[in-house]
Amino acid sequence: MDRRRFLKLTGLGMGTLAVPVSGRVIAAEELLSPGDLAHKQKLADMALDAAKKAGASYADARVGRYLNQFVVTREKNVQNIVNTESYGTGIRVIANGTWGFAATNDMKPESVAQAARDAVAIAKANSKFQTNPVNLAPNKGAGKVSWATPIKKNAFEIPIKDKVDMLMEVNSKAMANGADFINSIFFLVNEQKFFASTEGSYIDQDVHRLWAPFFVTAVDKETGKFRTRQSLSQPVGMGWEYLDGDAAEKVPGVTNRYRWSYDMVEDAIAAAKQAKEKLTAPSIEPGKYDLVLDPSHLWLTIHESVGHPLELDRVLGYEANYAGTSFATLDKWKSRDFQYGSKLVNLYADKIQPGSLGAVAYDDEGVKTRQWDLVKDGVLVNYQAIRDQVHMLDQKESHGCCYADSWSSVQFQRMPNVSLAPGSKPLTPDEMIKDVEKGIYIVGAGSYSIDQQRYNFQFGGQLFYEIENGEIKGMVEDVAYQSNTQEFWNSCAALCDKSDYRLGGSFFDGKGQPGQVSAVSHGSSTARFDGVNVINTARKIG
Amino acid sequence: MAILNKDEARSILEKVMKYSQSEECEANLNGNAGGNIRYALNTVTTAGQVNDTTLVVQSGFGKRVGTATVNEFDEGSIEKVVRRSEELARLAPENPEWVSIEGPHKYGASRAYFESTDSIDPDYRAKAAAGSIEPAKKNKATAAGFLEDGTSFQAMLNSKGLFAYHIDTGCDFSVTMRTDDLTGSGWATSYANDVSRLDTEATSQRALDKALMSRDAKALEPGKYTVILEPNACVQLISNMAGAFDARLADEGRSFLSKDGGGTRLGEKMFDERVTLYSDPLHPDVPVAAWDQDGRPRERVVWIDKGVVKNLFYSRFWAQEQKVAATPPPGNGIMEGGKKSTAELIKSTERGILVTRLWYIRTVDPQTQLYTGLTRDGTFYIEGGEIKYPVKNFRFNESPVIMLNNLEELGTPERVSAGNPIMMPAMKIREFTFTSLSDAV
Numbered sequence: 001m002d003r004r005r006f007l008k009l010t011g012l013g014m015g016t017l018a019v020p021v022s023g024r025v026i027a028a029e030e031l032l033s034p035g036d037l038a039h040k041q042k043l044a045d046m047a048l049d050a051a052k053k054a055g056a057s058y059a060d061a062r063v064g065r066y067l068n069q070f071v072v073t074r075e076k077n078v079q080n081i082v083n084t085e086s087y088g089t090g091i092r093v094i095a096n097g098t099w100g101f102a103a104t105n106d107m108k109p110e111s112v113a114q115a116a117r118d119a120v121a122i123a124k125a126n127s128k129f130q131t132n133p134v135n136l137a138p139n140k141g142a143g144k145v146s147w148a149t150p151i152k153k154n155a156f157e158i159p160i161k162d163k164v165d166m167l168m169e170v171n172s173k174a175m176a177n178g179a180d181f182i183n184s185i186f187f188l189v190n191e192q193k194f195f196a197s198t199e200g201s202y203i204d205q206d207v208h209r210l211w212a213p214f215f216v217t218a219v220d221k222e223t224g225k226f227r228t229r230q231s232l233s234q235p236v237g238m239g240w241e242y243l244d245g246d247a248a249e250k251v252p253g254v255t256n257r258y259r260w261s262y263d264m265v266e267d268a269i270a271a272a273k274q275a276k277e278k279l280t281a282p283s284i285e286p287g288k289y290d291l292v293l294d295p296s297h298l299w300l301t302i303h304e305s306v307g308h309p310l311e312l313d314r315v316l317g318y319e320a321n322y323a324g325t326s327f328a329t330l331d332k333w334k335s336r337d338f339q340y341g342s343k344l345v346n347l348y349a350d351k352i353q354p355g356s357l358g359a360v361a362y363d364d365e366g367v368k369t370r371q372w373d374l375v376k377d378g379v380l381v382n383y384q385a386i387r388d389q390v391h392m393l394d395q396k397e398s399h400g401c402c403y404a405d406s407w408s409s410v411q412f413q414r415m416p417n418v419s420l421a422p423g424s425k426p427l428t429p430d431e432m433i434k435d436v437e438k439g440i441y442i443v444g445a446g447s448y449s450i451d452q453q454r455y456n457f458q459f460g461g462q463l464f465y466e467i468e469n470g471e472i473k474g475m476v477e478d479v480a481y482q483s484n485t486q487e488f489w490n491s492c493a494a495l496c497d498k499s500d501y502r503l504g505g506s507f508f509d510g511k512g513q514p515g516q517v518s519a520v521s522h523g524s525s526t527a528r529f530d531g532v533n534v535i536n537t538a539r540k541i542g
Numbered sequence: 543m544a545i546l547n548k549d550e551a552r553s554i555l556e557k558v559m560k561y562s563q564s565e566e567c568e569a570n571l572n573g574n575a576g577g578n579i580r581y582a583l584n585t586v587t588t589a590g591q592v593n594d595t596t597l598v599v600q601s602g603f604g605k606r607v608g609t610a611t612v613n614e615f616d617e618g619s620i621e622k623v624v625r626r627s628e629e630l631a632r633l634a635p636e637n638p639e640w641v642s643i644e645g646p647h648k649y650g651a652s653r654a655y656f657e658s659t660d661s662i663d664p665d666y667r668a669k670a671a672a673g674s675i676e677p678a679k680k681n682k683a684t685a686a687g688f689l690e691d692g693t694s695f696q697a698m699l700n701s702k703g704l705f706a707y708h709i710d711t712g713c714d715f716s717v718t719m720r721t722d723d724l725t726g727s728g729w730a731t732s733y734a735n736d737v738s739r740l741d742t743e744a745t746s747q748r749a750l751d752k753a754l755m756s757r758d759a760k761a762l763e764p765g766k767y768t769v770i771l772e773p774n775a776c777v778q779l780i781s782n783m784a785g786a787f788d789a790r791l792a793d794e795g796r797s798f799l800s801k802d803g804g805g806t807r808l809g810e811k812m813f814d815e816r817v818t819l820y821s822d823p824l825h826p827d828v829p830v831a832a833w834d835q836d837g838r839p840r841e842r843v844v845w846i847d848k849g850v851v852k853n854l855f856y857s858r859f860w861a862q863e864q865k866v867a868a869t870p871p872p873g874n875g876i877m878e879g880g881k882k883s884t885a886e887l888i889k890s891t892e893r894g895i896l897v898t899r900l901w902y903i904r905t906v907d908p909q910t911q912l913y914t915g916l917t918r919d920g921t922f923y924i925e926g927g928e929i930k931y932p933v934k935n936f937r938f939n940e941s942p943v944i945m946l947n948n949l950e951e952l953g954t955p956e957r958v959s960a961g962n963p964i965m966m967p968a969m970k971i972r973e974f975t976f977t978s979l980s981d982a983v
Contacts, residue, residue, distance in 0.1 A: 078635050082609060088594075101590035105613050118591060125664040126579070126586040129672050160633055181794065219795040224802035226795060226909060318582040320686035321718040321729075324901075324918075327981070408592045449902045449937075451916045456937055456980035458914050460906060480906060480914070482937065482978050513580055513688040535977060539910040541798060541943040542812065 097133025141200025151239025299504025324452025576692020728752025879967025
């Protein structure tokens with residue numbers, strides 16, 4: 001599901017209700033019935049055999065069952081409760097050294113076999129124009145294995161009534177504390193993915209994700225001004241336990257932030273008060289500021305300015321017609337001295353962090369997942385690459401970051417979790433702020449935009465606090481910062497220690513044509529960046 | 543199975559009504575069949591095809607509504623999906639904003655299906671890619687492109703007897719050409735319901751010309767400039783703004799169309815008087831279904847008439863609350879323009895910047911419709927009515943509301959690409975705000 005369809009479905013985009021237009025919507029209890037593993041294996045084998053007989057030198061089949069549940073509310077009303085299921089098979093083949101792909105929701109064995117033959121026919125048609133045959137890094141078949149997200153409470157098992165009651169409490173507390181409007185949502189994802197390949201893998205994975213966003217708006221009817229404060233919750237690779245509101249996981253400060261457990265009601269109350277405060281907060285004076293960026297904000301800057309430019313397919317030009325290419329070219333990497341950031345900056349990729357959106361045991365081409373460095377002591381040391389790419393880096397093993405957002409989408413290189421390692425010396429956010437003479441403390445992610453080679457970016461936020469001589473002076477508004485990726489990361493002057501490390505993330509990272517989404521987390525502790533250009537975004541319209 | 547004709551679709555939907563035991567039942571049937579090819583680095587990278595058909599059933603008991611869908615169409619599966627939606631309806635809390643389903647309507651018929659597009663095969667796609675890669679190679683450039691074609695249908699029937707059916711085809715092509723010295727980049731796109739009207743080679747040539755022209759760009763200081771935005775450069779800003787023509791948001795005071803002190807700006811002149819924007823599902827160049835997803839007819843609606851805000855769109859609930867006609871959101875968009883080509887707009891420009899496209903556009907402030915983003919794939923300095931040289935890309939922070947008040951001239955409307963069934967003219971705008979430079983090519 002892409003972001004546009006999510007907005008339409010949840011009514012957030014247009015302020016209207018909509019029924020889903022694709023995906024099979026089913027009763028809640030059916031979401032709990034386990035898939036038939038033997039049946040999936042039989043179907044996959046049928047597809048692999050058909051592909052081989054049609055002339056494929058390699059084939060993989062993904063039998064996928066993708067489940068979503070939404071509970072969508074505004075103020076006192078439940079707008080929509082939807083259970084969706086999408087079930088089908090996608091078959092990817094190499095024939096004549098060329099990729100081909102076909103997918104079908106018709107799960108009759110002969111239809112799946114036909115889709116495999118279609119994939120081979122497509123590969124053969126395209127091979128006439130292929131100049132560089134596919135070069136797959138070796139990958140040992142995994143045999144029959146299974147893995148599941150280590151959740152404590154399956155969110156799909158929580159009764160709908162409990163979910164509705166919780167959102168109604170969130171909404172009523174927000175309204176009682178000054179909100180004029182609130183939209184709140186539970187968004188549950190369960191990907192039941194079965195992967196089989198001609199190399200002898202039969203990998204069954206049960207992946208869970210959860211997101212609980214809200215949007216609180218305050219309106220000043222007199223002046224016509226309105227301001228929205230979004231939740232500080234983060235999408236996670238966890239179960240319902242994320243919503244327990246465990247006090248030990250709260251990070252106190254100018255506003256409470258949350259580590260591995262989220263208190264949605266408390267955050268909604270804070271959001272209502274802060275949305276009102278935003279209506280009268282002074283407008284920022286543009287200029288250079290030292291920025292203190294909370295992990296609830298910094299994840300998005302990491303995502304855009306580190307995650308995307310270090311995708312090898314972008315670097316090489318495969319995404320040129322859509323998201324673009326990258327400034328982080330191979331010559332910079334080969335030089336072994338390209339200073340991506342200051343010496344404090346260590347950025348790493350992984351698909352294994354517990355609780356993260358990217359965590360799985362195997363990627364969508366059957367490669368065991370792991371962690372690796374991207375930027376070490378400020379220097380660019382590696383990229384993100386999959387089986388048909390790593391040979392271009394003279395590396396022998398895929399990094400294990402191949403993903404498809406549906407059975408009907410072809411898998412390709414997607415961003416793993418990309419995180420900023422915390423500082424090695426003890427430092428709290430309060431101590432960091434004490435060292436800042438003129439700065440802005442930013443909490444929560446807001447507006448974001450970056451160019452097609454990932455040089456020039458602009459970010460907003462949810463909450464902005466002006467810092468003067470080591471103290472927070474108060475809230476300010478109309479803040480956005482503009483910088484250049486390399487300049488920005490080289491201005492990184494301090495990092496809080498690991499006790500402040502938290503994950504943020506996105507459910508809707510878009511890439512590819514046809515477009516696909518993926519969910520990805522980014523961890524960091526609070527970080528300071530010196531002398532960043534801040535603009536004022538206030539305008540007047542007639 | 544993926545594509546059904548009107549009678550086949552109706553026959554399945556009638557089975558749903560036969561099994562329904564709810565007070566109100568509405569069923570939607572949607573299918574698509576299509577293929578695509580993607581190429582980059584002057585070689586084909588991925589290609590595929592996908593077929594899918596889905597039946598969506600919504601059942602209602604009073605103000606409780608449940609929805610379920612299935613993608614199998616035997617009698618047992620159809621009965622099962624009806625029962626499931628009824629079970630979900632009983633589980634759901636009452637929705638105070640519930641509105642009864644629509645009764646039957648008469649709809650216009652837009653012509654959007656073309657056999658030529660329906661019969662595209664993998665060879666056609668591969669040849670289109672080859673026809674784009676060859677000129678790139680000959681000109682020391684690298685092509686990356688994407689072609690996607692498909693046929694889709696939508697049908698609905700409800701227990702009040704409303705029936706609607708629409709079928710369309712489309713083929714979307716886009717290509718980015720980058721010079722091998724990595725200093726120039728050009729992009730072009732085209733879309734047609736009837737693939738016989740699609741010229742992928744000409745589109746590729748446009749992208750290539752832009753790439754070659756944009757080599758070795760010079761840096762200009764950011765600031766306010768007169769710009770000529772080509773249709774593909776304006777479209778997202780204008781369609782984002784039109785997406786905010788939601789009456790409820792305006793009435794609730796959280797829209798740029800809300801009035802200080804309460805009420806909306808409906809009827810106010812907010813834009814230059816040359817600005818007229820309407821939607822019309824039967825427009826031959828941007829045909830779409832003549833009905834909205836809840837069965838409301840899409841008529842010709844003027845949203846902005848000579849600069850005046852003329853209409854807002856409503857959910858059926860909000861229209862009922864406000865006691866007004868429930869105008870659905872637009873399915874397409876047509877902005878009126880003039881008769882001039884982009885070349886003629888350039889000719890009449892003393893100093894300005896020509897923008898091929900804008901990229902990574904995001905809302906900065908919904909209050910003022912302020913957006914940020916960047917120019918991309920062909921940005922040029924104009925002086926004395928001529929393109930003088932390519933310039934480095936800029937970041938902008940600008941509001942389409944301000945833009946449409948700073949209007950100098952409009953070009954001839956043309957169809958822009960895929961996701962946007964929109965006719966958009968090029969626009970010459972004064973004092974467009976560029977806030978920083980980008981090194982991106």
